[in-house]
Amino acid sequence: MKEFGYDRAHDVQGAVALLGGDPEARFLGGGTNLVDLMKAGVERPTRLVDVRELPLGRIEFSPEDGLRIGATVTNSELAAHPEVRRHYPALAQAVLAGASGQLRNMATVGGNLLQRTRCGYFTDLTKPCNKRTPGSGCPAIEGEHHNHAVLGASEHCVATHPSDMAVALTALDAVVAYESADGPGELPLSDLYLPVGDTPHLETALPAGALITAVTLPAAPVAATSRYRKVRERASYAFAIGSVAAALDVQGDVVRDVRLAFGAVASRPWRATTAERLLTGGPVSAEAFAAAADAELAAARPLPHNGYKVTLMRNLVVAVLTELAEEAAR
Amino acid sequence: MAPSTSSAITLNINNKKYTLPVDHRTTLLDALREQLDLTGTKKGCDQGQCGACTVLVDGRRAVSCLQLAVAAEGREITTIEGVADGERLHPVQQAFLDLDGYQCGYCTPGQICSAIAVIEEHAAGWPSAVTDDVRSEAGPPPLTAEEIRERMSGNLCRCGAYVSIVQAVARAAGAQVPAEPDSGPPRSGAQGSGTGSDTEEVAA
Numbered sequence: 001m002k003e004f005g006y007d008r009a010h011d012v013q014g015a016v017a018l019l020g021g022d023p024e025a026r027f028l029g030g031g032t033n034l035v036d037l038m039k040a041g042v043e044r045p046t047r048l049v050d051v052r053e054l055p056l057g058r059i060e061f062s063p064e065d066g067l068r069i070g071a072t073v074t075n076s077e078l079a080a081h082p083e084v085r086r087h088y089p090a091l092a093q094a095v096l097a098g099a100s101g102q103l104r105n106m107a108t109v110g111g112n113l114l115q116r117t118r119c120g121y122f123t124d125l126t127k128p129c130n131k132r133t134p135g136s137g138c139p140a141i142e143g144e145h146h147n148h149a150v151l152g153a154s155e156h157c158v159a160t161h162p163s164d165m166a167v168a169l170t171a172l173d174a175v176v177a178y179e180s181a182d183g184p185g186e187l188p189l190s191d192l193y194l195p196v197g198d199t200p201h202l203e204t205a206l207p208a209g210a211l212i213t214a215v216t217l218p219a220a221p222v223a224a225t226s227r228y229r230k231v232r233e234r235a236s237y238a239f240a241i242g243s244v245a246a247a248l249d250v251q252g253d254v255v256r257d258v259r260l261a262f263g264a265v266a267s268r269p270w271r272a273t274t275a276e277r278l279l280t281g282g283p284v285s286a287e288a289f290a291a292a293a294d295a296e297l298a299a300a301r302p303l304p305h306n307g308y309k310v311t312l313m314r315n316l317v318v319a320v321l322t323e324l325a326e327e328a329a330r
Numbered sequence: 331m332a333p334s335t336s337s338a339i340t341l342n343i344n345n346k347k348y349t350l351p352v353d354h355r356t357t358l359l360d361a362l363r364e365q366l367d368l369t370g371t372k373k374g375c376d377q378g379q380c381g382a383c384t385v386l387v388d389g390r391r392a393v394s395c396l397q398l399a400v401a402a403e404g405r406e407i408t409t410i411e412g413v414a415d416g417e418r419l420h421p422v423q424q425a426f427l428d429l430d431g432y433q434c435g436y437c438t439p440g441q442i443c444s445a446i447a448v449i450e451e452h453a454a455g456w457p458s459a460v461t462d463d464v465r466s467e468a469g470p471p472p473l474t475a476e477e478i479r480e481r482m483s484g485n486l487c488r489c490g491a492y493v494s495i496v497q498a499v500a501r502a503a504g505a506q507v508p509a510e511p512d513s514g515p516p517r518s519g520a521q522g523s524g525t526g527s528d529t530e531e532v533a534a
Binding site: 001003004005007008028032036038039046052079080082083085086092093096099100101102235236 | 482
């Protein structure tokens with residue numbers, strides 16, 4: 001690991017000033033991804049600005065304004081919070097589906113959003129990777145890609161975003177608040193992650209040197225009937241090979257409102273807007289759910305070894321929406 | 331000017347203060363083992379994947395291999411050396427001994443620190459990924475074997491002593507719960523407050 005300086009920030013503006021827009025400096029939250037990447041040599045910061053003690057550790061809820069989650073709230077605190085569990089159960093489930101108890105106690109909400117892909121080529125310095133070294137190539141396309149992207153990828157990168165939490169947040173219309181040298185700003189989470197295109201090394205739309213300070217979710221009664229379901233290759237403590245966050249409101253046999261997002265299929269949490277449009281106002285039936293999933297997945301461009309994800313996601317959508325429809329009818 | 335790449339820090343470990351110089355690259359795990367001679371905490375993968383290095387930080391379990399020592403200054407750290415009450419073992423330690431919750435023993439300090447926290451997290455009503463209904467009004471989930479396995483999944487045991495580990499965690503959790511009125515007092519040295527009969531299911 002390369003040597004680095006360390007500073008601990010005590011207020012938000014101070015943290016941004018300490019970083020000073022230095023492209024070789026990094027904010028340190030829980031460190032569960034950054035420290036690991038520093039050990040691997042993928043991240044080589046010259047300075048760390050520790051933000052764990054910033055006064056951003058609160059979760060606030062009101063029926064009118066919804067949920068506000070401070071950026072240094074740990075994943076554990078978020079998943080255990082009574083109002084989160086009551087009003088946004090898919091969010092609590094998504095957080096609990098990720099990592100281990102130890103890592104959830106360390107990892108922060110802001111850091112979770114900015115964690116890097118777990119593509120094996122990205123973390124292996126002996127291999128090319130367009131995300132790590134622009135222009136060097138993407139060996140995953142010809143190589144090991146059984147858990148890589150089927151939606152929104154490009155010939156330059158097929159890596160997926162690994163977060164479970166961000167999938168639920170995307171389905172529930174989260175907004176990211178940040179502080180930069182130019183003052184505070186906001187971004188819808190659906191705009192936080194940049195399209196892959198030919199610049200996979202450019203991952204977010206945050207201004208340079210900006211610090212995420214909070215994530216907000218609007219009040220949404222539909223979110224009370226929501227669910228996160230994750231498929232992985234062992235029963236626990238593994239990244240998803242496919243996941244769905246969904247919320248559903250039905251009136252009689254008609255879908256009144258629906259939110260749907262996919263995980264582990266793209267470089268960012270994938271909001272299934274095509275499926276949502278088809279479902280809204282339509283019938284509550286497995287056939288309608290499958291047709292909507294098929295329409296969303298028509299854009300899928302699987303590689304030789306990850307075509308299973310298209311079928312997997314279709315079946316997940318049908319299963320989760322069917323369960324939610326049953327729950328809503330109770 | 332190049333930033334300083336080392337600091338003199340004070341760590342609070344097992345209620346004792348240690349002042350030491352650290353290169354900022356030093357993890358809490360390496361500071362414990364290499365500088366403070368607290369070698370009970372074990373290095374397994376050194377990548378946050380195996381849980382062998384689990385310690386308690388401010389009462390919450392954490393992997394010390396991904397915790398920078400310099401960033402742990404000001405926090406209360408408890409290692410396996412600090413969980414017993416003098417000569418009296420912690421109930422989780424005793425349960426691992428009584429039920430053979432290990433084979434080679436290398437992962438055991440991490441398993442025990444993790445289990446201590448699991449029991450406290452469950453007593454605080456935290457749900458898990460296998461909890462049927464996470465809504466707070468659904469109440470705390472019973473601490474079934476499935477719940478214990480999920481909650482302990484961050485601790486790998488390459489000997490495969492999982493069956494005994496689950497039993498040991500269940501027994502230790504039961505020991506913290508006031509048992510049936512005629513079955514005697516809770517195990518001496520038990521910590522925290524139980525949540526009633528919901529842990530009896532596996533303790534039985």
